[in-house]
Amino acid sequence: MIFINRLYKSITKHADFNAFCINDNFYTYTELARQVSKIRSVIINSIGDSEKLIGLVTNDDIETYAAIIALWLEGKAYVPVNPIAPIERNVQVFELTKIKYVIDSSEDSLYKEFKVIASKELPDVQIDLKPKEFDEEQFAYILFTSGTTGVPKGVPITFSNLNGLVTAIDSDSEFNLLSSDRCLQMFELTFDFSLVTYVLPLLSGSCIYTIPKDAIKYFYIFKLINKHKLTVLTMVPSIINYLKPYFSEIHAPEVRYCSFGGGALYSDIVSEWSNCIPNCQIFNYYGPTEYTVYSGYYAYQNSFAEKDYNGIISIGKPLTNVQYIVVDEKNIEVPCGVTGELCLGGAQLTPGYWMNQERNNQSFFEIDDMRYYKTGDLCFKDEEGDFMYVGRVDFQVKVRGYRVELAEIEFHAKSKSQKKANIVAVDIVNTLGNTELGLVIESEKFDTKEIFRYLKTKVPNYMIPTQVKFVKEFPHNINGKVDRKELRKLFSITN
């Protein structure tokens, strides 16, 4: 168990170093160890061995991070839910995974129908971080992403998958965290990108700086950069789109690494951003939740020596032991330069979607005993072996780094529309260059308050459309499908 043992050793070795800065409070690795041990002791004493999946309410506090480590030391998986997401959706996630126990650091837990472990009020115990022996094929976490039928889709990741990730990052000489590093952790723990922003720093004894739930993220990030002189930034590209009007006020020579991921990275803005962080190596990481966060990256040099396609920076080469192939519609590999669907194989690949055989049959296939995942991303490989991102195969879009199936929004909006009108969700790009969602309704104008009130109980905030348009009749393309491109033109973005 490579990575759990390393985690144990790192926490012990860096006892006096700061592990977290949460809401301007610092916590050392010893304090983290104390919290982990308290929660672990309750897990050992009250949760049976056969109970492997445990719910976790992801508050922004030391107890929530400690709970993850405590579960891992016991070979259990966390199933996170975001306290600001609709309770109905969160309960649905727990029901889908047949969760009995929920670890919750909230003062007053909303999950009374489950057995709640209130992690804030636990008695002190002796520090005990020695990992238990367990099978690496056990799940380490299950994350839920937007699903087309209105039911969220579960992606389980095993300890062996995480070992694969840590081993791949380790064997990469371009990215090495140090115990002196101060690292940004801007992600919700329900988002898989968070794994690299807390696991990797913990393995190196670095300090992790989180963002309060109610903060305006991009301003808070600047505040952290400015006040705490962060050295490692890991962000979704939309953050620099928001900060762009203020680039002239940002000068952060301490930043060593800046990694992007979770969406297309455009070369023009990166070139401007690189002036704000003059001593920094910029990486464009790529990888779906199904492949344990990262599968590869492109190291950005400068605006003169950079590779892009349609202005989108290359996603580079796969990490060590990761297999990339580009295939046509029949899953047959295509030559260099030809666009097809990118498929991934190797140690970091999920065993498959949670209880969803139909989806598994569609998304995974085998060539020569190697299992591959179809990413839904259209790419091609150039002569130097770098991969270029071209676009999506389907109707999945990314909003603030989160994967959103447009069909899921349409499903919920339609189910509450009394008019039974046709409704289409489209992705629109606002003046800042960030993706927003629009809703187009095929009907005379009517009051959509009820639809929105309902949507807010069903899907997270980032999936709520920001604009609505009514049309008499949807335009169709030559294939008879609703022409989403045409519908997108209805939205003039006001600013």
Place this chain on the structure above:
Amino acid sequence: MNKEEILSKVKIAFVSVLEHDNFELTDETTASDVDGWESITHMIIIAEVEKSFSIKFKLMDLMNMNNIGDLINTIQSEM
């Protein structure tokens, strides 16, 4: 321009961006008190406020803005 006048102009900016007036603005009001006031709309509200007062905020000011009281103070100092 006194504080009340600034506040009422700020409210107009909020209403035009959020498309509802189902909120009170006091010094202590934060984003969590107002429906729809979050990352995306915050940027648009800031742009709207800058336009209506003909001012330009500094990132340093925006970074330390935690509630409506901070916003009003910053507007006053910029005018």
